[in-house]
Amino acid sequence: MRGWDDLYPLPVPPSWVPGAAVGILSLHFIQKLLFPYFWADLRYLLKVFTYGLRMEMFRLQGRVVTVLDKFVRLAEKQPHKPFLIYEGTVHSYRDVDRRSNRIAQVFLQHEALKKGDTVALLMGNEPDFIHVWFGLAKLGCVVAFLNFNVRFTSLLHCVCSCEPKILVVGADLLGTLEEILPKLQKDVSVWIMAKDSGFPGVHTLLDKIEAASEEPVPVNRCSANNLKSAVLYIFTSGTTGLPKAAVISHLQILKGAAGLWAFGATSEDIIYITLPLYHSAASLLGIGGCIELGATCVLKKKFSASQFWSDCRRYNVTVIQYIGELCRYLCNQPVKEGEKNHKVRLAVGNGVRNDVWREFLDRFGAVKICEFYGATEGNICFMNHTGKIGSVGRTNFFYKLFFPFDLIKYDFQKDEPIRNKHGWCEKVKKGEAGLLISKVNAKNPFFGYAGNKRHTEKKLLCEVFKKGDLYFNTGDLMVQDHDNFLYFWDRTGDTFRWKGENVATTEVSDVIVMLDFIQEANVYGVSVPDHEGKAGMASLILKHNASLDLEQMYKQVVTYLPSYACPLFLRVQEKMEMTGTFKQQKFRLVDEGFNPSSITDPLYFLDNSKKAYVSLTKELHEMILSGKMKL
The missing domain is CATH 3.30.300.30 (ANL, C-terminal domain)
Structure with a gap:
């Protein structure tokens, strides 16, 4: 009796198939052994390239699309989707768009603001911070975010350094205003987020918002002609002296807003922001990131370690922002049952220590910690897209083509870069700490500080490796290991x-x-x-x-x-x-x-x-x- 195989013989594979299979398996093994991060690097670089290509396409079409433009379009496309959730109250994309229109109309009616004028904003974390910010942006104003922790002389210095036409103050910061009001320049018009004012000559904003129109202001007021034009001032101490107003362009906001997307966040995510909005992490990466994704943001007045996880559960938070201190505070909280009972999958931030990183994962579950590095005024950024504990990011040949940087030898006693007998700086070896410097060029410009040419020039290093080259001095010491992971080591300067x-x-x-x-x-x-x-x-x-x-x-x-x-x-x-x-x-x-x-x-x-x-x-x-x- 003939068997099934005799009636229907199986096809014999060509002689090259077993060899090809062995070859593929061998290549896979070699890749895992010698290039373990190849696919993770490739995915990340493709994202960077895709985003850059999209911006370049807009430029070639003669279009300048800003984060504000994207928000206005989202307000039309998904008007009822929650944009902000604050203390249980939901503010949809349309709500935020319309209230920011009202604020723009108030200042259009009561102040002779011109496109490019500066307005200083002294407010804590609340929806009206964003409404005022967006409203002024719709008038084409440059908005200066003031740190509400800064007091007296330092605060006056911040206000004067950005030369604002208007100062807008939150209702809970009137005590701080009272300290500086007598010494404020007479040409600065002061507005407070209240219906009544106990200060002579100080205007009230809340009553006027209620009476204002929701109609958008003429679009030509906010339309940007160049992505490199200034749109924000965010104060940073830099490496010495009083706070300085870092000039933030549309280009920098777009780059910052892409961070959550690059780490894998989507429009379905709910982002929890407890960091202060006057910092670039919360405003650019957080709020800007929500807009880039078309996602929802849960905004907290102030970080609370005891309420953090209950807030995450209450609002179904999936992405959190952190600084190292925040993670440590959470780990220092008493252990409670069900600490892993939440939906948080991504944590994006910087400055978390290795031991805290490990404890955080052990206690709170499989949260992907996405560490990054970036100075507010800087032109370089690193992102740890692999989740390697302790690293602030990773580099390779292709990344350095887009964002050229180096780590150079530094004299810790003299507090300055070391130059050889020929006057050139020298690169450190892998595994050694060096000063991080980033090349300044047309693709990666440095915009400097408002009204402070001397401090802008001090952040630049000239004639570093050859005649005519120019680098941004981050003031940070970093280490690059043999696997091309980067680690923050220390700060230089004062x-x-x-x-x-x-x-x-x-x-x-x-x-x-x-x-x-x-x-x-x-x-x-x-x-x-x-x-x-x-x-x-x-x-x-x-x-x-x-x-x-x-x-x-x-x-x-x-x-x-x-x-x-x-x-x-x-x-x-x-x-x-x-x-x-x-x-x-x-x-x-x-x-x-x-x-x-x-x-x-x-x-x-x-x-x-x-x-x-x-x-x-x-x-x-x-x-x-x-x-x-x-x-």
Whole structure:
């Protein structure tokens, strides 16, 4: 009897098929072994290329499409979709569009604003921050986001440096306004988000919004002719001195808005923003990112560790924004049952430590942490699209073609790049820390700081590797490993980071030396175990025959400085060490830290529970190191 195989013989595959299969498997094995990130890199580069190609197509068509243009189109396309959710209240795309129209109409009617005029915005996280921002943008104004933590002289400096025609102040910041109002320039028109004003000459906005028309203002008011024109000022401490107004162009907003999309977020996502809107992370990446996706944003007045996950569950949040401190606060919360019971799948931000990163994943589930690096005013950005713990991003040959950068040797004692005998800078080897610099060209411009040509020029390095080249100095030290992952190492200059904010040491020392018993103050950051960034410390020289008044010192710093900038530690020295170029010597002081067992100088600690500076004893030092004393 003949079998089935005899009646219907199976086809014999060609002789080359087994060889091809073995070859494909071998290639796959080699790729996994030698190029483990090939497909992840390819997907990311394709996204970057696609976005760049889309912008180039618009340019070739003679069209300039801004993030505001995209929002207005979304308000027409999906008018009823929630755009903002704030304290349980839903604001649809149409709602936000119409209220921002009302604000534009108010200023069109009551102020002679011209296209390109600057308006300063001093408001906390609330929907009207976005309504005012968009309303002014529809008039073609440049909006300056003021940090509401900044006080007195520093705040006045910020207002004056961007030369606004108008200052708009939130209802909960009238106390801050009262401090600076007498010294504000007379040509600055002040508006408050209220119906009644207790200040002479200050205008009310809330009552006028209610009476205003919802009709859009003429489109030619906000239409942009060039993506490189300024649209925002976002203040940054940079690497030295008082805050500076970084010029933000339409191009930078578009790049920032693409971040969530590049990490894999979609229009179906709900993004939770607890970071302050005056920062580029919340405004450009967060709000701009929602618009790029056509997604929904849940806005929080202020970050709350105890309410964070309940908010995520309540609003079905799928994407969160973070800074390293935020993740640490969440990990420090008491363990509760069901902590992984949420829908969050992506966390986008920067500054999270390796140990916190791992603990966060262990406690809160399979959340993809998407770390990135980018300075507000900078022209370079890295994104960790692979999820490698500790890395801020990844580079390769093709990425450097689009965004050329280098890590160069740096002299930590002299606080400047090292140049060889020929005057050129030198690149560091892989695994070594170097100063991150990014090439300035037509595709990656540096827009500088408003009204501050000197500080703009100081951020540029000329004649770096060859005659005529120009690089942006990020002021950040980075390490690139042998797998081309990048890691943040430290900051240079007179700035350190604490509580998610940049602290300019010169600003702090200027406040301290206002005291009549202080001769000199040298401010720097010191590392504290299990804390991101560096805590502020001030080395003090007292005037001849003067004594340290701790009560006056406490009152001075809490009155004139934001809470994150108040020095946590004081050290009283007899003389101030200087560098060879007559700058204050910080290197040894930073290295010595705040240990009373090894430092013979008097040390003091800012005890917030006692609202006073107290003597830093060995016992108190132990409590700080063990985490029993909260900073």
